[in-house]
Amino acid sequence: DSGVTQTPKHLITATGQRVTLRCSPRSGDLSVYWYQQSLDQGLQFLIQYYNGEERAKGNILERFSAQQFPDLHSELNLSSLELGDSALYFCASSPTSAVYNEQFFGPGTRLTVL
């Protein structure tokens, strides 16, 4: 158990809908990263937040957005969903004091768009 929690575990929805994925980082970790894992694209970085502020963006679509709240939990919002958005979505957290860039992953949310 990494200490990172994600809800829900599974999400099934229809095209055009909007969903919100939630992540709680390990206690004390200020950085949260979101990654998407799909069969054709592998594991890809979407976005990073650090202590409530956006720190870096990766291959995140404009239909997707995220935020990190004062209690450090983060939410990833996916809108106007398409079939191709079906994937596993992971968040990872990293301690500020990390000597190396250790990132600890949650169990993921499996999103199925029908």
Place this chain on the structure above:
Amino acid sequence: QQQVKQSPQSLIVQKGGISIINCAYENTAFDYFPWYQQFPGKGPALLIAIRPDVSEKKEGRFTISFNKSAKQFSLHIMDSQPGDSATYFCAASTKDTGRRALTFGSGTRLQVQP
């Protein structure tokens, strides 16, 4: 420049044998190279990591070998066990603020036969 290439795509090893997975990178700014282990339905779990100032790091049955000049690194699993059957991902990142997201290889599915 951000790509990390991983091989082989799949690997079958007999119990007690050595599993070897290779990765190569292009971006010389990368300075942190972790390996993650992922079981079906689970999030990636940090296995072992190395910085480029050392050529080898060993933790139990797992060893990372690093060749800075060739821009290659590999994971060796000694005395492979059926419980090691999983997908392994190499990754890389930089230490620069705003560029600490992990860039992942495409993964290697390891099967250890009893």
